[in-house]
Amino acid sequence: MASRRIRIKRKALSEAAGRRLTITVLLAPAILVILLLFMGGLITGFLRSLGYFPLIGLHDFNFNAYTAILSDNGFIRSFIITFHIAFTSTLIAGILAVASAMLLRPAFRGKRFVQFIFSLNLTIPHLVGAVGVLYLFSGSGLISRLATAAGLIDTPAGFPPMVNDPWAIGIIIQYVWKEIPFIGVIVLAILLSVGEDYESVARSLGANRWQAFRNVTLPLIMPGVVSASVIVFAFTFGAFEIPWLLGTTFPKALPVLAFESYTDVDLAARPQAMAMAMVIAFMSSLMIMAYMKLSRRYVRS
Amino acid sequence: MTQVTLSALTKQFDQKSDPAVDRLDLQIESGKLTALLGPSGCGKTTTMKMIAGLLRPTSGDISFDGQSILSIAPEDRGAVMVFQNYLLFPYMTIAENIGFGLKMRKMDRKEIRSRVKDMLDLVQLPGFEERRPRQLSGGQQQRIALARALIVQPNVLLLDEPLSNLDAHLRDEMRELIRRIQTEMAITTVFVTHDQEEAVVLADRIALLFDGRLQQFDVPDAFFDTPKSVEIAKFFGGTNFIPGFYQDSEINTSIGRFSAPHSAVGEGDAVLSIRPEAITLGANGDNSVTGTIRSHVYVGRYARFRIEIGEVEVEAVTDPGAVKMFSDGEEIPVRFDPNKIWVISPSPDVALQDGG
Amino acid sequence: MTDLKNVSADQNTELAVPVSSAGSGRRFRLRIFGRWVGITGLLTFLIAPIVPLFIWSISFRWFYPAIFPTEYSGRAWSEVINPNNDVVGVAWNTALIALVVTIFSILLGVPAGRALGLYEFRGKRLVEWLILAPIIVPGLAVVLGIHVLFIRAGLSNTIPGVILVHLVPTLPYMTLVMSGVFANYDTDFELQARSLGAGRWATQYHITLPAIFPGVVVGALFAFIISWSQYVLTLLIGGGQVQTLPLLLFGFVRSDPAIAGALSVVFILPAVLVLLLSSRYLSGDNAAVGGIGNI
Ligand SMILES: Nc1ncnc2c1ncn2[C@@H]1O[C@H](COP(=O)(O)OP(=O)(O)O)[C@@H](O)[C@H]1O
Ligand SMILES: [Mg+2]
Numbered sequence: 006m007a008s009r010r011i012r013i014k015r016k017a018l019s020e021a022a023g024r025r026l027t028i029t030v031l032l033a034p035a036i037l038v039i040l041l042l043f044m045g046g047l048i049t050g051f052l053r054s055l056g057y058f059p060l061i062g063l064h065d066f067n068f069n070a071y072t073a074i075l076s077d078n079g080f081i082r083s084f085i086i087t088f089h090i091a092f093t094s095t096l097i098a099g100i101l102a103v104a105s106a107m108l109l110r111p112a113f114r115g116k117r118f119v120q121f122i123f124s125l126n127l128t129i130p131h132l133v134g135a136v137g138v139l140y141l142f143s144g145s146g147l148i149s150r151l152a153t154a155a156g157l158i159d160t161p162a163g164f165p166p167m168v169n170d171p172w173a174i175g176i177i178i179q180y181v182w183k184e185i186p187f188i189g190v191i192v193l194a195i196l197l198s199v200g201e202d203y204e205s206v207a208r209s210l211g212a213n214r215w216q217a218f219r220n221v222t223l224p225l226i227m228p229g230v231v232s233a234s235v236i237v238f239a240f241t242f243g244a245f246e247i248p249w250l251l252g253t254t255f256p257k258a259l260p261v262l263a264f265e266s267y268t269d270v271d272l273a274a275r276p277q278a279m280a281m282a283m284v285i286a287f288m289s290s291l292m293i294m295a296y297m298k299l300s301r302r303y304v305r306s
Numbered sequence: 307m308t309q310v311t312l313s314a315l316t317k318q319f320d321q322k323s324d325p326a327v328d329r330l331d332l333q334i335e336s337g338k339l340t341a342l343l344g345p346s347g348c349g350k351t352t353t354m355k356m357i358a359g360l361l362r363p364t365s366g367d368i369s370f371d372g373q374s375i376l377s378i379a380p381e382d383r384g385a386v387m388v389f390q391n392y393l394l395f396p397y398m399t400i401a402e403n404i405g406f407g408l409k410m411r412k413m414d415r416k417e418i419r420s421r422v423k424d425m426l427d428l429v430q431l432p433g434f435e436e437r438r439p440r441q442l443s444g445g446q447q448q449r450i451a452l453a454r455a456l457i458v459q460p461n462v463l464l465l466d467e468p469l470s471n472l473d474a475h476l477r478d479e480m481r482e483l484i485r486r487i488q489t490e491m492a493i494t495t496v497f498v499t500h501d502q503e504e505a506v507v508l509a510d511r512i513a514l515l516f517d518g519r520l521q522q523f524d525v526p527d528a529f530f531d532t533p534k535s536v537e538i539a540k541f542f543g544g545t546n547f548i549p550g551f552y553q554d555s556e557i558n559t560s561i562g563r564f565s566a567p568h569s570a571v572g573e574g575d576a577v578l579s580i581r582p583e584a585i586t587l588g589a590n591g592d593n594s595v596t597g598t599i600r601s602h603v604y605v606g607r608y609a610r611f612r613i614e615i616g617e618v619e620v621e622a623v624t625d626p627g628a629v630k631m632f633s634d635g636e637e638i639p640v641r642f643d644p645n646k647i648w649v650i651s652p653s654p655d656v657a658l659q660d661g662g
Numbered sequence: 663m664t665d666l667k668n669v670s671a672d673q674n675t676e677l678a679v680p681v682s683s684a685g686s687g688r689r690f691r692l693r694i695f696g697r698w699v700g701i702t703g704l705l706t707f708l709i710a711p712i713v714p715l716f717i718w719s720i721s722f723r724w725f726y727p728a729i730f731p732t733e734y735s736g737r738a739w740s741e742v743i744n745p746n747n748d749v750v751g752v753a754w755n756t757a758l759i760a761l762v763v764t765i766f767s768i769l770l771g772v773p774a775g776r777a778l779g780l781y782e783f784r785g786k787r788l789v790e791w792l793i794l795a796p797i798i799v800p801g802l803a804v805v806l807g808i809h810v811l812f813i814r815a816g817l818s819n820t821i822p823g824v825i826l827v828h829l830v831p832t833l834p835y836m837t838l839v840m841s842g843v844f845a846n847y848d849t850d851f852e853l854q855a856r857s858l859g860a861g862r863w864a865t866q867y868h869i870t871l872p873a874i875f876p877g878v879v880v881g882a883l884f885a886f887i888i889s890w891s892q893y894v895l896t897l898l899i900g901g902g903q904v905q906t907l908p909l910l911l912f913g914f915v916r917s918d919p920a921i922a923g924a925l926s927v928v929f930i931l932p933a934v935l936v937l938l939l940s941s942r943y944l945s946g947d948n949a950a951v952g953g954i955g956n957i
Contacts, residue, residue, distance in 0.1 A: 028777045032789060035774035035837055042830050043796045043804055050807030108700045119701060121937070122708055128884075128933035129712075130891030132908050133926045136915055137711025140718060140923075145726040147714050153727035161726055182711060185704075202393050205360040208380040209387045210407035211458055216381075220406070224397050236798060243800020245894040246908075250915065260802045264894065267806050279806055286803035293798045297791065362690075377687075 047286060054279035061272075070276035080281070082256035090173045090258060091242040094180035099234045101181065102188035103226065107218075109189070110196050126186040131179070135247045138179045142167040168251050175251040176258075180241050188233040195229045196222075228299055235296045239289040259285055308370045308384070308461040308494045310334040310357060315366035317352050317518075326352045328518040329366065336371075337492040339485070341509035343499055345541075349518035350498040351390070354464045357496070358387040370461065381410070386460035390467040390498075392451040394439035400426075400450055401435035407458035425453040429483065445476035449483065456487065463488075465497035469504055481508055502529070502542050514538060530581065532648055534570055539579050539650065545621045546585070552576035552649050561616040562595045564642055569649035577650045584646030585622035587611065587638055588631065594641040599634050613640055712930075718923030738920035742928065749910065753928060756906040759821065760889035763828040767836040767885040768878060770829075775840020780849060793841075796834045801895050804830065809898050819901040827899045828892055832885040839884075843877030883936040890932055 055066045074080040109120060126134070141147050144161035146168075152158050168175030203225065207217040248258030257265070259281055267278035312332040318325040327349040334340045342350045355361035357368055359380030367374050375383055386407075394403050402409075404425050405418040426432050429449040439447060448468065455463060468484060469477045485508060488495050499505050505512045506526040514521040514529065522534045533539040536547050550559030553573045557566045564578060597615035609629045611622045622640070632638060718724070719738050721731030742749045777783075778790065796804075808827055809818060817823030851873065855865045893908045900906070907929055914922040 024781070025783070028781050028783050031773040031777035035770040035833060036789065036792065038770060038829055038833060039792055039796060042808060042826060043799075044792075045811055046804035046806075046808035046830075047799075048807065049810050050804065053807065053810060104700070105704050108697060108704065111697075113697070113701075119705060122705055125934065125937055126708060128887055128937045129930055130887075130908065130933065132891065132893055132911060133715070133929055134711055136911070136922055136926055137713075137715050139915065140714035140919060141711055147717075147729070150727045150729050154729055179711075182707065186708070202389055202391075203395065205355070205358075205380075205387070206389060206393045206395075207406065207410075208360060209358050209385070209464075210410065210454065211381045212406070212410040213379065213381050216410050220410075221395060224395075239798045240800065243802050245800075245802050246912070250912070260800065260894075263802060263806065264898070267809075267898075282803045282806045286799050289799045289803065290795075293791070293795060296794070296798065 050279045050282050054283050056276050070280040074277050074280050083259050083262045086256045087259040090176050091238050094177045094241045095234050095238045098181045098184035102185045105189045106192035123186050132246050134183050135179050135250045169253050184237045191229050191233045192226050195226050199225050232299050235292045239292040242288050243285045307336045309336040311369045313367045316364045318364045326518050330520050336494050338510040339488050339495045341505035341512045343505040343512050344515035346500050348515045358385045359383045385462035386455040387464040388451050388455045392447040400437045404454045425457050429453045445472050463493045463495045467498050546580045548578040564593050565644045566647040566649050571651045575652050577652050579648050579650050580642050582621045582623040584643045586641040589641040590639045593644050594639050597640045599636050604629050715923045715926040718919045738924040742924045752905045752910050760886045762825050763889040764882050764885045767832045771836030772840050774837045776844045778841035779844025793834045793837050796830050805895050805898050819903040823899045824896050824904045827895045828889040832888050836881045836885050839881035843874050880940050883940050
């Protein structure tokens with residue numbers, strides 16, 4: 006009797022151990038690569054930002070790089086413009102994405118085509134979109150030419166600066182262009198899976214069209230909108246090539262500033278570049294935490 | 307109190323398929339409980355949604371008290387629909403759910419709170435204000451959905467399959483609740499069901515739909531006693547249909563001639579229909595023929611026999627005592643009660659031709 | 663849930679607005695009109711930035727303020743195709759890198775996705791966090807540090823280095839997609855197969871693989887696109903020694919719009935292809951969409 010119980014126990018134990026082994030074997034390679042590359046890169050960057058650079062004899066930790074960038078007006082301006090880019094793009098893209106999803110929800114003739122175009126942007130690289138925006142909105146771009154033809158302006162200089170401009174309009178247009186379909190597809194999927202019956206109930210109970218949207222549809226899609234927006238915000242805060250192409254020379258977007266400091270011939274700028282990279286990482290960590298929190302709440306309800 | 311009239315109401319979702327609702331004419335009496343009965347997919351929900359203004363009819367008209375309401379937005383119709391799957395708003399509390407309609411009408415919050423409380427008392431869930439929909443059982447959710455509709459004091463209450471998602475005992479409870487509230491408030495109520503028994507127990511009148519078309523609109527008993535077609539009789543549990551020729555209150559069939567004073571048709575080809583309960587075993591006399599017992603089952607409170615009479619086989623239901631009196635293979639006289647025989651047209655479309 | 667089916671089944675334009683449907687005919691028509699204005703506006707905005715790229719690619723002379731080129735030519739295209747200019751070589755290079763990256767992402771991401779999708783275990787949230795982090799933290803924030811490591815490891819300015827760094831965005835993404843696939847996968851099918859006499863590998867081949875295949879394809883296609891469109895990671899780790907299409911394109915944006923236009927079109931092609939192949943999976947409830955923010 007006793008020996009049998011022991012055998013069962015040992016078997017259960019080995020089963021649990023086997024399960025653990027399976028999980029470890031399955032996860033280990035991927036985790037290892039991510040740890041080495043992502044965490045390795047992040048930690049190296051962090052150490053360098055603290056001035057730790059054993060190869061050239063620097064072993065002390067200090068916050069010099071951080072104090073340097075934080076007291077640098079250029080960095081502050083960069084931070085502000087970068088935040089402005091990320092925040093404004095995300096907000097506009099979010100609102101327009103919800104509107105687009107509502108437009109695309111019902112069946113209509115040509116819906117498949119419209120949906121195809123809508124999701125096309127998902128796969129078109131940002132860089133191409135940026136080039137397109139440049140050729141469309143620059144002083145000698147297509148829209149400026151159309152404005153000239155319409156007699157609104159006479160010269161490219163008469164066209165309001167929309168690329169490489171201080172308000173980052175071109176960058177924001179590009180992000181909005183690219184992210185509407187990204188958020189929109191997610192919202193559309195939620196709308197379709199939730200169905201229209203909740204709104205029908207609301208209408209039946211006396212809500213008008215706007216009230217039904219405001220009180221019923223919006224709360225239902227909000228978790229999806231917010232978690233998609235978090236990804237968009239983090240991306241637009243840290244993306245490099247679009248502000249590099251469409252941004253101003255001063256203030257530069259943070260990623261551009263970091264990259265240029267890093268590739269600067271002056272090695273002293275390196276810790277500062279790393280510090281800026283850490284600021285970008287920190288901002289996106291905030292976003293991850295928000296994301297995790299929101300996605301958990303989303304799953305729950 | 308509102309009388310709802312549907313005239314030639316039609317809904318066709320897409321050109322290629324048959325209409326979901328096809329030229330439906332119906333006069334739903336004010337203050338009564340009307341059942342919309344039919345198998346799944348016959349267009350019941352579609353009809354309700356059109357009445358509530360949630361779906362645009364392809365053609366036809368809906369009027370409340372003689373006024374066409376097609377151009378009135380759903381929120382202004384005073385016809386509230388309760389969906390089959392309750393659809394309580396998941397992110398709102400129970401109180402917020404019930405008070406929703408009043409909030410949309412911009413009613414004072416205190417007033418809403420007190421009315422919500424009254425409603426919770428009415429549906430026998432007092433103190434549920436702060437709970438969330440997912441914490442409630444199906445039956446409780448159903449009652450909250452009902453309270454949410456009643457609080458806006460609708461002129462017309464539309465209940466889509468209010469009982470079909472509930473367990474048997476909850477179903478009885480809910481049935482009582484609906485009946486009680488409906489009589490108390492005298493709201494014109496339409497409820498949808500695919501279960502004929504439910505319709506019979508609950509409704510003042512039943513509208514039977516097959517494939518989007520009205521088959522019969524009548525008081526519950528009529529569907530047993532005077533169904534308009536074989537399909538209707540079958541839907542209500544009828545099993546015995548014997549073709550024949552009807553003339554002078556008599557129907558002549560392959561197994562004999564029966565006197566049949568009640569008929570839905572005039573002279574011509576017809577179908578004799580008789581419910582299993584109306585067949586008496588071992589009784590001689592008029593309207594009686596000889597049959598052979600093929601099999602029997604004993605089902606607790608009654609017994610069911612299959613009897614072969616000539617070419618046809620009929621089903622008879624008797625009290626359980628009969629099991630002892632007869633044995634399988636025995637030849638016995640079988641009597642069809644003439645007052646319970648109902649003669650129906652053989653063509654399935656006849657019921658549609660003379661309307662509802 | 664039945665509505666999902668119904669909505670797509672409803673081909674009837676006029677009835678496309680169920681909730682809305684009541685209301686007088688005029689208001690209804692006005693709304694339909696408003697909808698079309700909205701959809702047209704949306705389409706215009708989405709297509710607009712692509713248009714000048716195509717026009718530039720076939721233009722020869724296109725000075726301000728001409729709305730269309732005054733002269734067209736195939737110059738940009740012949741330069742792009744010309745073997746001496748090596749655009750084809752660079753495109754091939756880019757594709758090859760993306761292909762290897764994709765293969766590694768599959769090999770590492772599918773097992774990891776299986777572990778995350780099928781099992782509950784201690785530390786799972788930490789692992790999930792670790793997988794999610796590279797998707798949200800911008801590449802630039804880590805690539806500077808990675809560069810330092812790669813210089814030491816001799817991986818900077820090499821193709822293997824570029825491939826490795828591309829795994830930073832693609833691998834987590836693939837893992838996420840596969841964990842979604844496996845979360846909806848019932849392992850009882852495998853047990854059933856085993857009990858019917860299939861061996862471990864036969865089960866994997868006949869049962870598991872067909873079940874997860876569509877997910878793997880979608881994940882792989884997008885991993886390919888993510889690598890294909892990487893700019894700053896390649897720029898820094900490749901150090902100019904590894905040329906890819908986006909780097910080439912960037913070089914021409916200001917100097918030669920015609921070539922940049924043509925290169926952009928080449929650059930878009932696989933994206934369009936991928937979309938054509940996978941559009942039916944792109945319904946947004948698919949985890950695949952979550953990672954596309956990285957392209
Ligand atoms: N939105 C819709 N689009 C297309 N067909 C629909 C839609 N809603 C219902 N139908 C079809 O109309 C018919 C009637 O549906 P419904 O009214 O829901 O039936 P019931 O409620 O009686 O079960 C079914 O064949 C159904 O498939
Ligand atoms: Mg129904």
